[in-house]
Amino acid sequence: MSTLSPVKRLWRLLKLYKPEIRQIYTYAVFIGLVNLSLPLGIQAIINFLQTGELSSSWFFLVTVVLVGIGVAGILQVLQLRIVENIQQDIFARSAFEFAFRFPKMKAKEVDSIHAPELANRFFDTLTIQKGLPKILIDISLSTFQIFFGLLLLSVYSLYFIGMGLVIILVLYLLVKITGEVGLKTSIEESKYKYRLAHWLEEIGRARRTFQLNDPSSFHLKKSDNITVDYINSRESHFKVLLDQFKSFVGFKILIAAGILVVGGLLVFNQQMNIGQFVAAEIVIILIINSVEKLLRVWDNIYDVLTAFDKIGFVTDLELQENQGQEVVSSDVDCYLSFKKATFRHKGQTAPLFSDLDLKIPARARAVLNSKTGTGKSTLLQIMAGVQDLESGDILLNDISYSVLSRKSLHQKLGIVFASNQIFEGSIRENILVGREVSEKALLAVLRDLELEDYIKGLPNGLETILDSGGRRTPRCIIQKIHLARAICHGPGLLLMEDPLVNIPLEERSKLINFLTDDRHPWTLIVISDDEEWLKKSTMTVKL
Template sequence: MAKISPLSRFWGLLKIYKPEIRQIYFYGVLIGLVNLSLPLGIQAIISYLQTGELSSSWVILVGIVLMGIAVSGTFQVMQLRIVENIQQNIFARSSMEFAFRLPRINVQQLDKIHAPELVNRFFDTLTIQKGLPKILIDFSLASFQIIFGMLLLAIYSPYFIVLGLFLLLVLWLMVKFTGPQGLKTSISESKYKYQLVHWLEELGRTQRSFKVSSKTNFHLRKADDITLDYLKHRESHFKVLLLQFKSFVSFKVLIAAGLLILGGILVYQQQLNIGQFVAAEIVIILIINSVEKLLRVLDSIYDVLTAFDKIGFVTDMNLDQNGGKKTVTPEQASTIALTKVNFSYPDNKGKVLKDLTLSIPSQSRVIFRGKSGGGKSTLLQVIAGILPVSSGDILLNGVPYHNYDKESFNSNVGLVFESNQIFEGTIKENITLGREVDENYFKEILDALEISDYIGQQADGVETLMDSGGRRTPRSIGQKILIARAICHQPGLLLLENPLQNIPKEETHAIIDYLTDPKHNWTLVVIADDDYWVEKSTQVITL
């Protein structure tokens, strides 16, 4: 899939909020027009003052100018309210996008990526939130201010039209030729920012290992290397900003010189009066201030576009395909058939599974055994539908996997993998994952897995909060909770990878008896070395 440019992503976001942005620009145009009341009002006031008489007209003009300032401020408040609504919506939209996508990202896409590190990119949503007001309000307001200011000056003299068009051309050329380099260096800088954050997270995750080896200072040297790379690319980005700043300073001098000289000549030639000249000077100051505002916004534009690039890295990842429309009959024991199945990981020339053919009957109790690296874990994930086969056929109840609705298929599978899958939530949430579970069956599971006594000792029972990774929970309890999660919805296919590795030996037989009991209408596939599993099995497959 072709990479989408950050600018295209930005325009895509703006399309979502077309009505709101139209309102912002409408108010921006009104603000730009109302702001012209200041120089025009002052011009008229000076004309009255030159008469030497204080009249009611002078008071009215002062009131009009003050009212213009108040109305302009009111419109800006309205703009802020609209932008705040957009910011809140962007945050909510981004949070739901990440929450929806992360569990559904194709596993092979994450083969060489640490998935939690991807989540750091969510914080670029905050960058977009902060930068958007500057782009939608400050940038647009400054642009309208320059355009309307030039139009007003053009009314005073047609010479200002030529000068204005020339200055706008110079401004456009500066952005066109320095902008792409600024975006490129901003993205490069951001890359090392994320590398550093990831390394610091690794230090936090393996804190005890580095605590006993801190004398080597390896953790400091690695952090220092990444920081140096970041600073080098940060300096490259700053050089682009510095070039743009110098160009804008020259541009400001050019604007001031051109407009002042031209205005002075027109006054000497009596084509402008003093009041018009003062008004023109005020407009010139407004234009110069608007150019400075554009310069300040430019860095925010780079940050926002870079944020879109980083978030796009996650949102562009391929998701699991939903497959067909066929559904799995709930609580029906599954039959599995593999015919000449081949599987290899990306960028790996060797095949982990090669021409594998096997059949697993309904309600059987199957044990996978074999040496380490023989493909047991991979085969379990293939059967679970997590890893797609390179070639060959794999059937569930006589139907190819790809013909099933993905959600229906997943709801029929119970899984336990060696990796720790405890998340921060209550014991009940960690078991049910939000699924409706019959209370009597739930209690049966807790008793059979011998978790009830532990839960009874907790002040909040099943509502006791568990730490991420089960940090303060006994390992055996954490492992039993994972088993309970796999069986609480009474799946038709139960896949377990070394499910009893942290559970005391004296408790394992009772759990094996429960899981292999014929009363459970599931097909059980287990990776295990315990000989008691073999005794209770109906089939042993050695890889």
């Protein structure tokens, strides 16, 4: 897994928007220059007022100041438009990144993780969206405001150059000393935030368990423990922000004292007139405000960097490789073979099985029938290409999975796993999952699985929306939908894990007869202890 720091992740994202950021900085430079019209214009206006005469030049200067304020406002609006475009693009990129990655994550990567909890990290995209305008606009504006302000002050007196160097040095030390600690405490705070969100999801998922064991208040005690950890970590992060703000207050007093003392002495020594002194005061106020804005942005920077750290956990998970180019012929029956196959779960020392040699001929009706824990389900996942072998090889029609195109493999597969794979969508969508199957073929499958009458009895038929996980839908119907999904496209290799456990006995026998019928060209491999399956099998595999 990659170990990119949050800062590097931020730079990598910003590189995608170089032209847009260049525009934002160009506007920031012009805004910084235009803002100088305010102190310079006021300086000239005061000098005119001291003469005691009202002239057209005075009106012109007032107009220049007002136009400068207006131009700066227009440039800021343009900046906001560019940043909004970037925000929308980041949201779209992140949405497709998550949607693309979840199905392709290596099984070993997510075996020890609750995958739905990872989806919560998508909301950090919104944190990046909200924080980006402040990083791109406020930092650029403040930086150029400070730079041009110090440049103008140095024109009034060389003493102000020293003051500028002090400002830069103090800002650098403040970021250097507190920046790393602030990011660490922010990530720690976020960790407990996600842990609490995950626990609340668990309470919602297993609500009946907690409802029936309510007197124990276990769920409340665990929520309280995580909340206390979150508050403690947040307090630690707040102390860093508080230290930064305290430092700024002292810094602001130092700068204000410096300009008042130095400016006053320069006026008394007639090295600066009143107009210049007032203009210098305005510039110093602008600089102080810019420094304060920079420090306030740091909280957003911590949030954005933390968001990159959380999203990076998802994007760093390894994906299944799909480099194979070999294709299985569409008109050839499928047969499988394992050669010295060894598999070990992540984090385990002993292999689940090793040096496995197994051949399953074309059109076989094979039953995996072994004790619990011997690796039947894992073996089925390896056949489906979900898990990868540690060593050895698996071949489909003498083509190694390592060189076999995943698309070609998936087109040949029909799979029914024990886990509930119903998603929120129509019955048609749950069966087809985007595949092209003729209406005639689909209806034939529904008829063979005795699903036709049930669907006809629904107000919207195949367009009836199923809840996530198939809530409010009978379990036997859910299993038949799984079967329909597995066989509707005419697979060559049918892999099933206890596919009929929730179906009544009478229907179960009919379905077993249908699935094992010789007229179907598929090679069937099923995990089951049911005697009916064993009677209809052509081979039994024990691990």
